[in-house]
Amino acid sequence: MDRLQLEHSEVDQVNRLLDRHADELWPLDTEEALHRAAVLAHQLPERTQDRVAAFRLEQTSGVLCISGYKVDQDRLGPTPSHWRDRPDRSPAHREELALVMLGSLLGHPFAWATQQDGRLIHDVVPIKGHEHEQLGSSSEALLTWHTEDAFHPLRGDYLTFACLRNPYAAATTVGYADHLDLPDGAREVLMQERFGIRPDESHLAKNNSEPGMDAFDDINEMQRNPDLVAVLFGDPAQPYIRADPYFMIVPDGDQEAQWALDALVKAMDNAMFDMVLDGGDFCFIDNYRVVHGRKPFTPRHDGTDRWLKRINLTLDLRKSRSARPVAAVRAIH
Numbered sequence: 389m390d391r392l393q394l395e396h397s398e399v400d401q402v403n404r405l406l407d408r409h410a411d412e413l414w415p416l417d418t419e420e421a422l423h424r425a426a427v428l429a430h431q432l433p434e435r436t437q438d439r440v441a442a443f444r445l446e447q448t449s450g451v452l453c454i455s456g457y458k459v460d461q462d463r464l465g466p467t468p469s470h471w472r473d474r475p476d477r478s479p480a481h482r483e484e485l486a487l488v489m490l491g492s493l494l495g496h497p498f499a500w501a502t503q504q505d506g507r508l509i510h511d512v513v514p515i516k517g518h519e520h521e522q523l524g525s526s527s528e529a530l531l532t533w534h535t536e537d538a539f540h541p542l543r544g545d546y547l548t549f550a551c552l553r554n555p556y557a558a559a560t561t562v563g564y565a566d567h568l569d570l571p572d573g574a575r576e577v578l579m580q581e582r583f584g585i586r587p588d589e590s591h592l593a594k595n596n597s598e599p600g601m602d603a604f605d606d607i608n609e610m611q612r613n614p615d616l617v618a619v620l621f622g623d624p625a626q627p628y629i630r631a632d633p634y635f636m637i638v639p640d641g642d643q644e645a646q647w648a649l650d651a652l653v654k655a656m657d658n659a660m661f662d663m664v665l666d667g668g669d670f671c672f673i674d675n676y677r678v679v680h681g682r683k684p685f686t687p688r689h690d691g692t693d694r695w696l697k698r699i700n701l702t703l704d705l706r707k708s709r710s711a712r713p714v715a716a717v718r719a720i721h
């Protein structure tokens with residue numbers, strides 16, 4: 389994992405940029421604001437731009453954490469009890485803008501019509517009743533490692549987090565795909581289209597406010613009948629990964645595929661390590677090179693819980709053009 393510790397002068401530079409443009413870039417989820425943020429991102433400290441470019445060019449590990457920014461906890465107020473509770477004027481607008489600008493150095497923010505009601509910026513907070521689910525909003529159960537939105541061919545190239553607070557140091561888990569200790573023959577099998585990945589819980593109609601939306605028809609179809617895909621791809625010696633074992637199946641009778649998948653799970657379980665995000669950390673995860681999850685923790689549900697902002701990034705908006713109603717809409721339907 390790579391860490392960039394911002395110096396005081398660099399934090400000042402970021403804050404001045406936010407001071408100057410926070411009002412102008414409200415709301416943040418419009419095409420105009422995203423365009424403007426991408427231009428302003430070139431005023432971020434040069435060392436930050438340099439490290440993000442190195443990360444994009446795969447010269448560094450698949451995880452980059454930028455630390456040193458200070459979050460004004462009083463301005464934030466209490467952690468919401470549900471992502472739906474986002475107020476019109478987000479108290480974390482500065483951190484959201486910082487995340488969008490940093491992300492714009494890497495790729496293009498996009499959303500899913502079928503996740504968190506199509507919002508571009510997600511809130512990751514523990515939700516009462518979700519404690520034991522396989523969801524970002526779970527807490528007491530291990531969130532098993534996964535590629536973000538692994539089931540979908542248009543999944544993001546990167547996943548980004550801004551940590552607003554994490555008072556009990558709940559650990560995100562991370563594992564690299566390119567150094568796995570796999571038994572002979574497993575790698576070859578994992579590179580073949582022999583694995584089905586069903587949509588994860590966050591895309592199900594029951595976890596959104598408009599369950600009748602057409603976009604859920606496609607999700608339901610992928611649920612019933614997932615395409616068979618490869619789990620490893622690219623360079624066999626340093627492969628990319630697409631996996632979410634909790635939601636995966638192999639066709640009946642394909643014992644070799646099941647063996648290879650089991651071997652992958654075992655190898656990755658052994659390779660996972662903890663990454664504790666703290667308030668003010670901005671974290672970038674390469675969704676092709678790295679899988680992630682989260683260790684269990686005990687939520688408080690009293691307004692002081694862990695709170696992350698999350699944005700998906702793609703390197704290529706054109707790939708999803710036919711799945712977005714107009715070019716200026718970033719939500720994939």
Ligand SMILES: O=C(O)CCC(=O)C(=O)O
Nearest residue numbers: 512524559560681682698
């Ligand atoms: O809460 C975390 O650290 C990670 C949760 C997660 O997998 C996600 O938000 O995609």
Ligand SMILES: [Fe+2]
Nearest residue numbers: 534535536680
């Ligand atoms: Fe995730």
